[in-house]
Amino acid sequence: MKIIKTTLLALTLSAVPFSAAVAMNGTEIIEKIADAISWKSETIDVGEIPQGKPHAIKFEFTNTTSKPVLITNVKAACGCTATDYSKTAIAPGKMGYVNATYNAAAQGAFTKSVTVTTSDTNQPKVLTFKGKVNPK
Incomplete structure (x- = not known):
């Protein structure tokens, strides 16, 4: 049981930086489209x-x-x-x-x-x- 909890915690923590990176890249794309000649x-x-x-x-x-x-x-x-x-x-x-x-x-x-x-x-x-x- 302890192994399952540790594995779930590790998976949850590894997904947090990924979702933050996607949100940041989405914002950068919107800014790039807005900033154009x-x-x-x-x-x-x-x-x-x-x-x-x-x-x-x-x-x-x-x-x-x-x-x-x-x-x-x-x-x-x-x-x-x-x-x-x-x-x-x-x-x-x-x-x-x-x-x-x-x-x-x-x-x-x-x-x-x-x-x-x-x-x-x-x-x-x-x-x-x-x-x-x-x-x-």
Whole structure:
């Protein structure tokens, strides 16, 4: 009987730290969702653009977190798009940008993307722009 009581006590005590860790992680997840940057637009339709002339697209965001946010990586989906972005940390409440310059070499409709990673999350954000390239 003494062994059963000791075993039950050990099981009960081992479960307490686990339940506290789950509650803490749940709170952290909620705070992480609340602390995120806000993009003005994640998809931009540039309309019709002329062939052979690079076209710049600007994605803007506001830092809605309580701490500075830094863009850590920006990657275009193809070599036809060059990128530029805010290189310094964006203070809470301030705006930052990601620029994509599309080399409109081929005629026709297009949809391109740029993937952005920031210091506030490990989940990259995919920004998209689309339009149609008209002949010269």
